[in-house]
Amino acid sequence: MTIKAVIFDLDGVIVSTDQYHFEAWSKISEEEGILFNETINHQLRGVSRMESLDIILQRATKTYSDEEKLQLAEKKNEYYRQSLHHLSPSDLLPGVEYTLKTLKQNNIKIAIGSSSKNTPTILKQIGLDKEFDAIADGNDITRSKPDPEVFLLAATRLDIVPEECLVVEDALAGVEAAIAGKMNVAAVGETLRSSDADYYLESVDELLELVL
Incomplete structure (x- = not known):
């Protein structure tokens, strides 16, 4: 892979x-x-x-x-x-900061693919609004997950073909969207272990073992 x-x-x-x-x-x-x-x-x-x-x-x-x-x-x-407005960088989930930093150090591009129209506000509140190479969110799309539109748009903005992208998701609709977009997908959390994801992560930083 x-x-x-x-x-x-x-x-x-x-x-x-x-x-x-x-x-x-x-x-x-x-x-x-x-x-x-x-x-x-x-x-x-x-x-x-x-x-x-x-x-x-x-x-x-x-x-x-x-x-x-x-x-x-x-x-x-x-x-x-x-x-x-109560959100802050302290609300980042475990392993996220280290994961993003390590991916960038290894020249792996990173993007956000979210159905939320509040993505810019959230990223700014948690201090990550300048960290990603591309962002695709609910303000850019007409079809939400499980349609793959948001992930395909993110891949286009990264200039990376879908088959060379790994999507990290915690919702079944997102896993289905990634699969529909012909992307690799890693599911985070116990609730998705019965889905069709390619990989299952206990925490986000486990994806580093997959891509590095």
Whole structure:
């Protein structure tokens, strides 16, 4: 396996903002009188904001118009964005800083491939906004994971063919997206051990054994 670039999902791989998402969706659900819990929240990992909202609204007792959905999604995002101001470099997940530094020292290109439209804000808060060779996020794409669009865009911006990219993901939709993009994929976390990933990592720094 020849790997010339590593494309990282952001949330759950570089930093965890899961709790902030959960709290924002919980607030929206409570306001609308809709059941929401950790089990439902798990279904939202790796999918877009509007798709997440559709999953939540499946349990609603009323029908929402497209305009009402957009308003709810924007309100959720505002709750979420307010909480992002609490993020700092100390919130980087274990092994991330060392991994990024080592990859760069070994001339392996690094990129972010995230469905989140808040990617620029998050990267700035955790001090990594200037660290990556390319960034592709929810502001650049029209199809979220499991469509491979975001990863293929990242590879294009890196000028590396998909087959020479390794994607690091913590969500099933992301693993499926990488596979659809003909990329190698490493899944982080116990929950993905039953997926079709090529590799399974306990922590991000384990990928160094794969590519160096």
